[in-house]
Amino acid sequence: MQVKDLTTQKVNQTEFGGPNVLKLGESLIPKPNQNQSLIEIHSTSINRADTLQRQGKYPPPKGVTNILGLEFAGYELDTEGNRLRRVMGILSGGGYAQYVAVNKDHLIDVPSNIPLDAAGGISEIYLTAYLQYKLSELKKGNSCLVYAAASGVGQATLQLCNHFGVIGIASCSQLKVQKIQQYTNYIVHRDQSIKDQISQIKQYQPQGVAAVFDCVGQQNYQMTLETLGMDGKWILYGLLTGGSIEKFNLAPLLAKRINLINSTLRSRSDQFKAELAKDFTRTILPVIENGQIAIPIQSVTKVQWNEEGINQIIRLHTEMEQNRNVGKLIVSFQND
Amino acid sequence: MQVKDLTTQKVNQTEFGGPNVLKLGESLIPKPNQNQSLIEIHSTSINRADTLQRQGKYPPPKGVTNILGLEFAGYELDTEGNRLRRVMGILSGGGYAQYVAVNKDHLIDVPSNIPLDAAGGISEIYLTAYLQYKLSELKKGNSCLVYAAASGVGQATLQLCNHFGVIGIASCSQLKVQKIQQYTNYIVHRDQSIKDQISQIKQYQPQGVAAVFDCVGQQNYQMTLETLGMDGKWILYGLLTGGSIEKFNLAPLLAKRINLINSTLRSRSDQFKAELAKDFTRTILPVIENGQIAIPIQSVTKVQWNEEGINQIIRLHTEMEQNRNVGKLIVSFQND
Structure with a gap:
């Protein structure tokens, strides 16, 4: 795969409102700047902040994409589109898509014993x-x-x-x-x-x-x-x-x-987030890796990039707004 | 002077109210515990907290004397009543008196170029x-x-x-x-x-x-x-x-x-106050000593331990309550 100027899938939103405003959309693949890597997203999660943003009650910070999605797990890609390593991290936005450009210092290696689905529910919480x-x-x-x-x-x-x-x-x-x-x-x-x-x-x-x-x-x-x-x-x-x-x-x-x-995390500086990711990797991630701390997952929903996939995301938004979940609602994109 | 069981002068208050509730009083000389030194007070100051406490709006922390006065400058005494050194510091109460027992770790040496009158207006602010x-x-x-x-x-x-x-x-x-x-x-x-x-x-x-x-x-x-x-x-x-x-x-x-x-200072632990005094002595006191930082003094009132002295303190309380002062109202007790 050549990752230049490729059209990719995303969850689109042209107006504020209930879960139904979410649509299937397309956009150009993000172009990482020199501090960023291109990430192929494998999984993300539904967060309350997403539902608030969808309603127009929690605008993304200045300069940030209006695509929803505050975390990811997936693959860091090289400029040829080859998968380099399994990574996860928080985002200011952009997780409901096939690709995202992420500050390199925000990338956290996913331990080998943690599946990428589960990793999509770690970073934000x-x-x-x-x-x-x-x-x-x-x-x-x-x-x-x-x-x-x-x-x-x-x-x-x-x-x-x-x-x-x-x-x-x-x-x-x-x-x-x-x-x-x-x-x-x-x-x-x-x-x-x-x-x-x-x-x-x-x-x-x-x-x-x-x-x-x-x-x-x-x-x-x-x-x-x-x-x-x-x-x-x-x-x-x-x-x-x-x-x-x-x-x-x-x-x-x-x-x-x-x-x-x-305290909010989303609007913090890149440097702050980088230091936090580093500190977390050193002190907490090993405890997750060895199983002493669990990833609280309510469900993993496998989602295709089609209308039915969007409907599944809409249902997950509804579930969160009705406060029915206990733990993370993870979305695992079926890219292949 | 033998400082045992001696009756000493203080400003007394038997009811809450306006400045006039302050009276001349007597009490036994405080008995320092093993962590404390007995201090002969030379000067103290009128603070807004004193006026609030006098009105019944700011009770002293548990176990603290109800004598007003949140700071002092004076002499540390040995058990024979001999003056050891010039010291100043904050108090949880007790500054409107001839003597006070102070935690040894709260004592701050008064630099030789600072008069004890002026030192009575340093610690609290x-x-x-x-x-x-x-x-x-x-x-x-x-x-x-x-x-x-x-x-x-x-x-x-x-x-x-x-x-x-x-x-x-x-x-x-x-x-x-x-x-x-x-x-x-x-x-x-x-x-x-x-x-x-x-x-x-x-x-x-x-x-x-x-x-x-x-x-x-x-x-x-x-x-x-x-x-x-x-x-x-x-x-x-x-x-x-x-x-x-x-x-x-x-x-x-x-x-x-x-x-x-x-943040309040008065109700902090003894240890907190000791560390603050130490830090202040190291970092700020030298700057006061060399004159780069001034002690903002409105007035120094020399007060005898008699009815007229109490009236002067009453007048200073009134001045503070009418918000007429700019900087410290210092009371210098004329003990001799």
Whole structure:
């Protein structure tokens, strides 16, 4: 294969809206700049950020493709189109396509015992969870509270906690409690009143937790404030229920010296992402490779580049929006 | 002098209220534990925290004396009451008295060219400003916004900025602009609309500032959010206008990845304070000693331990509450 000016397949979107706005599309093959490699994508995943972007609620950073897809696993190609090695990584966009150009420093080697399907569900959740875990500065023996604990990032976070000897208290819907019992004995289900949830968390940790991993925002604000201990870290990385809070008061945050760390990964600099990928490769990837940390996969959907393939992606978007998945929804493109 | 069981003078307070609740009192001389030294206080200062505590709005940390006074300069005494050396430092309370017991690791030697009166106005503002400056992680060439810039901590912060090559933008009342022109060319006075202040700050720094040093809270919330740049640090260390904010929204904080760092010094651990004092002694005190950084003193009031002395302290509390001072109000006790 000569990879020059080739027309390739992608998932297209010409308007914002429900899952049905996604169409089969074509584009020219991306041209890597000198810092990039061309990647043949084998697998990617459906992320909540994709569904938000599709609705027009989460625009891609400036200069980034508007093709959805925040991670990939596949093959790094040479200029002749030959496969060099199996790689994975995060993307600012572009994963729902046959090819993508990726900063060379963002490429992570896929260990030989990890299938490329599974690898398509590692980077986004584990780099996100690892970044936040680092920002939390949690130490062995500390405890933390993990919202949306049954999500991919939630499960990744709980497993990082176990790995580092930190007590993870999980918050998730009652239906999903069973699925995350493998990671922690401390679970609070959110189909009860906020008051009851707070009371249960305080039973687990009377002194308060050292960190809260929060992708929920508004709905859990009171719980976050009341369960954090002195010098607690409030790591905010999403706003599933919105960010608008009535009767917000800075006084209790000051009294507890809480540090509200707002963290997103997608809009970070190339250098930041490169360093994070390097750090992750050194410290966490070996633990995934040896099986101590699992890749939380809900399903792997094999998708052809045709109308039915797009319909499968549409169904996966719907599944995520209905909050039915526990872990990653992986899309494995059948290129051959 | 034998310092055992001696009755000494202090400023007493039996009820919360206006400056007039302060009375002349007596108490037994403090008994230092094995980690403490007995200090003969020469000077202390009036701080806003003292006025809040007097009103019942800022209780001392658990186990701390309810005598006001958050810093001192004076003499470390041996068990016979002999003066060993000139020292200064912060206190959790107890500065409005003849003697205080202080953790030995919190004592800072007063350089020989700094009078003990002036030294009574160094520790609280410079340890506070230095702690916050460190938390801000500002780098040479960055810019920051300093609220209440004419206050002691404000002036200390602006001078630290100059020392470290950081551009300090000062916010203060119009009356006080002239007093802080020695520290910065970038001044925004707050006797204009918030909108005009924001607009002026944006003219100074179109990309936004890297940090805001905020002891104001509510009233400046919009200005803080709009003027901080990407990855900006919001260092909150006081709530002069309250902490309650209507229509608070986490979304813009997340979009800019703002880090809201709530910092207070008084309630920190003994170990934290000891390390801060050591770091300050190594890095900042020499710069004060050589005169590159000034001690912002509004006045030194020489006070006898009698009714008139208490009245002078009452007048200083009033001056601070009426926001008339620019820099430290130092009290120099005339013990002899």
